Amino acid sequence: MFPYIPHTEQEIHEMLKTIGLESIDDLYRDVPMTVRRLNLPKGLDEFTVTRMVKQLAEKNVVVEKEKVFAGAGIYVHHIPCAVKAIASKPEFVTAYTPYQAEVSQGTLQALFEYQTMICELTGMEVANSSMYDGASALAEAVLMAHRINGRTKVLMSEAVHPEYVQTCKTYARGFDLQFVPIAVDESGSTDLKLLANFIDAESCAVVVQQPNFFGIVEDLKRVREVAKDLVLIVVAEPISLSLLEPPGSFGADIVVGDGQPLGIPPNFGGPTVGFFATLEKYVRKMPGRIIGQTKDAEGRTGYVMILQTREQHIRREKATSNICTNHALMALTNAVYMSLMGPEGLREIAERSYANAHYLAQRLEEKGFKLKFKGPFFNEFVFVVNEDYEKLWRALFNEGFLAPLPLAWFDGRYRALALACATEVNTKESIEQLLNVMERGSK
Amino acid sequence: MFPYIPHTEQEIHEMLKTIGLESIDDLYRDVPMTVRRLNLPKGLDEFTVTRMVKQLAEKNVVVEKEKVFAGAGIYVHHIPCAVKAIASKPEFVTAYTPYQAEVSQGTLQALFEYQTMICELTGMEVANSSMYDGASALAEAVLMAHRINGRTKVLMSEAVHPEYVQTCKTYARGFDLQFVPIAVDESGSTDLKLLANFIDAESCAVVVQQPNFFGIVEDLKRVREVAKDLVLIVVAEPISLSLLEPPGSFGADIVVGDGQPLGIPPNFGGPTVGFFATLEKYVRKMPGRIIGQTKDAEGRTGYVMILQTREQHIRREKATSNICTNHALMALTNAVYMSLMGPEGLREIAERSYANAHYLAQRLEEKGFKLKFKGPFFNEFVFVVNEDYEKLWRALFNEGFLAPLPLAWFDGRYRALALACATEVNTKESIEQLLNVMERGSK
Amino acid sequence: MTVFERSVAGRRGFKLPESTVPFEKKDLPEHLVRAKKPRLPQLSEVDVVRHYTELASKNYSVDKGFYPLGSCTMKYNPKLNEFLASLEGFTEIHPYQPIDSIQGALELMYNLKQALCEITGMDEMTLQPAAGAHGELTGMLIVRAYHLSRNDAKRTVALVPDSAHGTNPASAAMAGFEVVELKSTKDGLLDVEELKKHLSDRVAVLMLTNPNTLGLFEKDILEISKLVHEAGALLYYDGANLNAIMGRFRPGDMGFDVVHLNLHKTFSAPHGMGGPGSGPVGVKQFLARFLPVPLVRKSEDGSYYPDYDLPESIGRMRSFYGNFTVLVKAYAYILTMGEDGLKHASEMAVLNANYLRKLLSRYFKIASERTCMHEFVVDGSEFVKKTGVRILDVAKRLLDYGVHAPTVYFPLIVHEAMMIEPTETENKQTLDQFAEIMGKIVEEAIKDPGLVKSAPHNTPVKRLDDVTATKNPVYRYQ
């Protein structure tokens, strides 16, 4: 007997009788019966499973929050308990996609509000109700740009997260898109002179990240000017958007990013959630579900999925995307987090992240380290390290720190560089501790 | 600003104006303003509080379940995850006593079902919807017995949990009750010859525990015979009631006990929940809330609090008890646990506890230890140890075991005895491990 | 549908690990082995989850909305506290572990006790009682023990104002006192003249709730305290209603000898449909020796231990240490709020009550003209006379508007009373809405009294018949 399966022997018997069959095997008449027993252990009780899975969890090392100085796409933040308490409500967790709007108003309204918040953060006109993650959202943005103008050359800043770039390239395999990498200048920003040089009649879109992979705040005003009529796609970090003028203000066409910093724990990288915002004029080219406001038969406000004719259920191979299941629960988590933090809270977190990162940079410089780039940065920055930094990095881990990441991992060209990160969880004290251990370690 | 207090400066201003006052201090006109600032730290954010409180939690040592061999009122059992998932629903946790029945049907029905389950387990006719714990439930049972026949002598088995006995004595301070302790015979059961001798015209009630504090299963049939027309109060362990014939079958008048074994973690001893069951003829003398079934204005089944005229809100000093807030959430937890386990699950747990305890006893005997008593036992038993057993016990703790408890703690007369316990969480392997370490330790 | 009706014989919601020791009915005599299984439900896990999900959906709760139950302090229960109280280091420890393995728990209890002593102005405290009434009984037994310790056995009277919560007289009686009720002034305050008349060498104690159940601060408290002590009696403080006065007033400073608190009110521990709560009792130093055992203390080496060595203790009030995980919640709350936050909470609770009082005074007579503390009482007698609609009907009609009703018919000294306590966690908009709804109901009561009298209409069940329920009681599912 399995606690999740209710059938008693007698019921199985009765049900088979009703159907008019003799045995369970009769149900499988159409199936060529070739399978031998699966080579898996027998089912276990939940207490044994708990012990086994807990043991796996305990084999992972959890670093104290204030001792994490690594970001690169996954950021450690404080998450109020109320976020999990709300986002783990079974009414959200065990619901399906809101196909029956009248009994899914909770989902629909929450996602409509989420869309609004994303619009507010990014400065865009319309947002969908989530993508899988930042990387796939960017890949979809690139495909959308291609749908918009039919052109094939994508000018991709080298300061976009390498995993995002790789994802774009994978997604683009079915199309004839070329990716032209645009290097950064010595400020660490995307080199706009280079960019200008590469733009031609085939150019479809410009992709930059804000703040970029090296932490540098791109000057979107100038990017927009240089990008001319190309589709400007900005990958943005959402917390930073409470401190930085949003891409929408500068005329971005598509803004995407990963919502992980907004109340989602690191989760070993997933699930997070991708956000996706654009302009109304492009909405019919946008991938993903959109929730719209409407009225019910009695004139009360309600919410439904709209513009479904773009989607795969109806358009099939002509759909704007194949995405069906998205990351609604994580979008809800974002919305709950933003509801708790509000504009003030988000700004405060952005300011503290900025302040801590700059303090760390300053102290590193005082200890003789050199920053690689001169541009303004938000909560991440690159500094110069020894060639064998990875050894030090591992030693630091053993001392309890997830230290700035060896950039060489991402690209051989980035040898002897490290990518540091600070958020509001770090403290002056934990920064000083890191520096002390680094000093000890590098001797 | 505090996240739990919504008032903005402006609202405070507006509200004072509406009231017609100038300042907050004006609200306190009637209060002699003598308090200086409280000598407490300033408020902290939740992340700092989490760190501080987690540190305290981590200072406590959590023993692996299968290595706990101590009970004595608090028992370690497996608790399915669904129990906590359900019992922590905010709709239950943040509701008050069901004063408005029409919006409290969840609470009322759950408690009505709980009462039914307690009746089923104990074999009694009526149960209330919870007391604080087993000890105070027993104390209230003694006071109720006194209300029933007005007599003052309570014959209390010495094999009732000492903390329960102490609680009874405290509760009885306001009345002129005497407690006559009844020793156990060599089987470990309450000595019924002694009991018979002590019974006289003043005798009010007989109190025994099933299984008793030493783990021995009392012969309630004979207890009832000897107790004659006295009020027979039985303190029962609820899991055992799925294996043992319930006190109701033998004619007990009141059955109480602690519901902790039914899905409640040890909680350092509290909160648990007291259950309280009796016969219909005594119901108006019973303390505590009772939920009854009724109909609504349209004839639908519903539930309400009944017989409230016994209670303090109405009867004030003549109430059957002062109890107001009880332990409803823990009663719910019991009900959820019993719903998941059902009669089969409960029986299986009782049988495993019994089997493990008997295996442990047998192996101890094989290792040269002697059992103190000859009577049948359930999941606890007493065995003879060295005078300095507490030293060994501490050593065992350092090896990861919460070993059988030194009985000397409870009464000087119990020197050189230990009280062992096993439940379904223990295994042959953990029992052997315990024995090995005991052997090593006692050398 | 009841859980029993969902049951199907043979269905299971559990699975246990492989058994390692087979069961054999070794030493059990046959007549003690259960013959007939208890009729518990047999369900799969999803059945159980759905059953209780359905029940949950039929409950009102603080997380759902406004819950202005007077004398109940239904403030918001922070999610943080629930999380912290569920840490394994708290839930999975056994009370009989070695003392050095439970230092965190004892330290938390010690710190909490110290903080509560500071807040109340008392010297020593027990955290053992499980609820307010349990604390009252504890406190009254201490009062009793005190007088007996002085061989003053004739002090058997407990004075209790007629406005007191029902648990006060009930607890006093359970502690063996003869309860004498003191009539309140028209204003709802303790009548000092009446008090004087009753004070004598037979009086052991005056039990006072302050702010009292009308939400009024006993302004003559200094005089009352003097009178009571001069008569050789003690002064007991029912501190269930502490939510008005934190950081403003300390019972200990004003002569109270014994105080009980409801951590499930002022200190934000949730009520759990009626418990578990926690009712600590604080006393002045001269009473500390009577407190229940064990008492958590700090030793000189900085470690914590349960002290059982109180020979004059009244004994145990229950098993083990008290409702420990409830204490964790209260402790987390105090840390979060701090000195500034606690005071602010009280002030905003009083502000909310006075604001709502003002708004409602448009529609109802308020039982007292005085500025109220954390709550106030509506005197509905005129309304009832005018409309023929009872206060109970108003309460039921409120449910239709999606808010919980206030406490009704309490305190007993106000006719057709409606006792309203908004707490500090409610915002102005909620109070405005509530007042608006009340206004609508008053209008309905005049224009369409039948509508109000037959309320509620939008609840999971309609008005329930509690008269028959008590007359022909059904105690259990058959």
Next chain:
Amino acid sequence: MTVFERSVAGRRGFKLPESTVPFEKKDLPEHLVRAKKPRLPQLSEVDVVRHYTELASKNYSVDKGFYPLGSCTMKYNPKLNEFLASLEGFTEIHPYQPIDSIQGALELMYNLKQALCEITGMDEMTLQPAAGAHGELTGMLIVRAYHLSRNDAKRTVALVPDSAHGTNPASAAMAGFEVVELKSTKDGLLDVEELKKHLSDRVAVLMLTNPNTLGLFEKDILEISKLVHEAGALLYYDGANLNAIMGRFRPGDMGFDVVHLNLHKTFSAPHGMGGPGSGPVGVKQFLARFLPVPLVRKSEDGSYYPDYDLPESIGRMRSFYGNFTVLVKAYAYILTMGEDGLKHASEMAVLNANYLRKLLSRYFKIASERTCMHEFVVDGSEFVKKTGVRILDVAKRLLDYGVHAPTVYFPLIVHEAMMIEPTETENKQTLDQFAEIMGKIVEEAIKDPGLVKSAPHNTPVKRLDDVTATKNPVYRYQ
């Protein structure tokens, strides 16, 4: 009320630790600093909790009741899995930690992958895709890479039955294939003759769902497999619907080259209102070299590592490792069910579907006469003709009876389709009740069609106007 309407300027639901480093706008040029704050709501914690509590109460969910959405496998989501997935050792680890500090995570992924390979009969698997459609795209890109690796660039056609889930053609198109639709037989099965006609050296792959979306097992699967492979094409298995066949049939044994799974269906991970899910893709050995990076592998010393060294890999499908905590749930489920439980689950899912099919055949035509697998499709065309009531109306009316509606108007090849999947976690009583309700609705449709056409009546809102919603779209709160 929206969360924005609850907002009051200046209200706060958060408090941060003391700041240790003051903020100074050092290097930021003024024009890049945000001038106008985003209009996010300003609320206290209780406001936020109540807002989402209200929203939650407006949702149907598996924990609430029967959810027979065809093709969605809304089975019960065990509480155990939620608990395990929330362990700090899983949620608080960073993907860029040292490999030896994430061995538990990698081991779990490795074990899960092995188990899923065993269940499907495949050789290697990626756990990176975030959902079924994401898996499809992954799989189709692998197919593409395979043909290109053989310099067989002309194979640009993907054959997709007209009964396929919409994601199939969409994913094929996104992978750069030209989609050619295959018409099904009357019976709803793949038409082997039709297949033969379309097979050519331009065909790269046949995407098959088996059981298909009519809930039928493609009985000619052996022949189909042979034909496809002889034509040089690959066979793709949409395994979203694996719930019927575990322990009975392994796609890998029957010639499928690529399989994607939906862990958020068969493996009990909850759907979360539409994700996150997880869509692993399994392949036969000859395709393993095209899988996305990183691939979790076990080294000889018993440790686990992410392998990036796949030069022919299609690349990354997303960032990091995949939806890891969803994987934890699926892994816990597989451990709990085991070999015996998985098979039993499939068998009971099929039993439930056939039982309900039988019950409903009293009222409706069933789209196929064959024994169904985990789901079946009602053909409502006769009913619609007879009553004038649309299938959509029946769906809406079901909501009034407190159950969720089935999937409607899918698969597209059945007119007025209603696709019903009960799953194995539902009990007989629930199925009986559902059939009874359906019977009632059929009766209503005849006697009082207006009632059904204007349904739902008992839901938080009445029927919503989605036509206007799309015509004059409102995308955000203004």
